[in-house]
Amino acid sequence: MRLNSFDATKHERLSELGQRVLKGGRIERDEALWLFNLTDTADIFELMAWANRIREQYKGNKIHLCSIVNAKAGACSENCSFCAQSAFHQTASPKYGFVDPEPVIEAADEANRNGVTAVGLVAAWKGLKEGPMLDEVCDRIAELKATGKTRPDASLGIIKSQAVADRLKAAGLECYGHNLESSRRFFPQTCSTHTYEDRIETIGYLKKAGLKICSGGIIGMGETREDRCDLALSLREIGANVCPINILNPIKGTPFEKNPPLPPMEILKTIACFRFILPRQEIMIAGGRTVNLRDLQSMVFAAGASALMVGNYLTTLNQSVEKDLQMLKDLGLDPNWDSHDFTDQEEAGCGCGNQTCETSAVTA
Numbered sequence: 001m002r003l004n005s006f007d008a009t010k011h012e013r014l015s016e017l018g019q020r021v022l023k024g025g026r027i028e029r030d031e032a033l034w035l036f037n038l039t040d041t042a043d044i045f046e047l048m049a050w051a052n053r054i055r056e057q058y059k060g061n062k063i064h065l066c067s068i069v070n071a072k073a074g075a076c077s078e079n080c081s082f083c084a085q086s087a088f089h090q091t092a093s094p095k096y097g098f099v100d101p102e103p104v105i106e107a108a109d110e111a112n113r114n115g116v117t118a119v120g121l122v123a124a125w126k127g128l129k130e131g132p133m134l135d136e137v138c139d140r141i142a143e144l145k146a147t148g149k150t151r152p153d154a155s156l157g158i159i160k161s162q163a164v165a166d167r168l169k170a171a172g173l174e175c176y177g178h179n180l181e182s183s184r185r186f187f188p189q190t191c192s193t194h195t196y197e198d199r200i201e202t203i204g205y206l207k208k209a210g211l212k213i214c215s216g217g218i219i220g221m222g223e224t225r226e227d228r229c230d231l232a233l234s235l236r237e238i239g240a241n242v243c244p245i246n247i248l249n250p251i252k253g254t255p256f257e258k259n260p261p262l263p264p265m266e267i268l269k270t271i272a273c274f275r276f277i278l279p280r281q282e283i284m285i286a287g288g289r290t291v292n293l294r295d296l297q298s299m300v301f302a303a304g305a306s307a308l309m310v311g312n313y314l315t316t317l318n319q320s321v322e323k324d325l326q327m328l329k330d331l332g333l334d335p336n337w338d339s340h341d342f343t344d345q346e347e348a349g350c351g352c353g354n355q356t357c358e359t360s361a362v363t364a
């Protein structure tokens with residue numbers, strides 16, 4: 001990253017874009033690309049300062065904490081190149097069937113103890129159809145909901161019918177995790193057993209069912225800055241409510257195991273750009289933050305992040321929840337957040353620009 005003398009033109013353009021977003025305006029693709037292509041350290045810190053202002057304006061000092069349960073592990077029929085749970089890759093991933101009630105209730109109890117306000121049931125399979133497995137999944141969701149201790153979320157793969165989405169909603173599910181993973185252009189380089197369209201179609205059914213959408217992606221897979229920009233713009237287009245940013249943690253045995261790590265300043269810049277493009281959304285820092293950001297983790301909030309995945313990930317360890325809670329306390333940030341409350345997004349609309357956002361087919 002180059003050090004440079006002060007550039008008034010860049011400074012003016014940054015503040016013009018920052019002020020526009022603070023006033024409720026949105027930035028367009030060419031402007032977003034300009035932000036993603038900033039390379040000077042001073043410019044990136046200035047970009048982060050604006051992103052932090054945007055976060056504070058739309059999210060206050062609240063930080064949304066969520067945790068996940070690996071509800072069905074390994075042996076997945078899909079070949080996602082980053083994933084330890086794919087049956088195509090020789091990894092040390094655990095393998096077990098869909099969980100019984102106990103681990104889900106324990107996860108809700110632990111979440112409640114730690115002030116974590118959403119728990120997501122995640123299954124390593126292609127998707128969910130009508131049948132006995134859907135019945136079992138709905139039972140787990142209803143049990144999680146009945147604890148009253150956490151918002152029940154889930155990430156259960158591709159859905160091919162409205163009926164399945166409606167069943168999940170009826171069981172008490174509130175938010176469904178389904179990442180676009182990367183840009184439409186780069187997606188085929190991450191997976192060939194299903195398509196970007198499969199994921200867009202799935203999100204369409206979920207939105208029609210009235211479920212909130214948790215959709216983001218993974219950076220550091222070999223995509224370009226333009227791909228990362230287009231991912232954020234697509235998340236805006238689909239009306240995602242929560243946008244997880246995972247940073248690739250190369251797993252031994254996967255095709256991406258030798259991927260070079262993204263420089264931390266590039267990661268922080270990406271988070272800040274996402275905040276400019278998705279000002280009212282929950283921008284969540286998920287997998288890979290400890291191994292890729294190390295001591296710079298706390299800077300994700302100064303870069304505009306407003307949510308954190310805490311506790312261990314599906315197949316890899318995270319730092320302790322206690323350490324994360326201390327980090328938030330040291331920054332004066334408040335994890336006590338009403339996970340059911342999306343009113344700020346609903347009032348302003350999700351920014352996708354579609355007139356009939358809540359019901360229209362997704363077009364990203």
Ligand code: SF4
Pocket residue numbers: 076077078079080083084085086087123124125126157
């Ligand atoms: S569909 Fe999910 S669990 Fe399966 S390989 Fe892809 S990322 Fe992994």
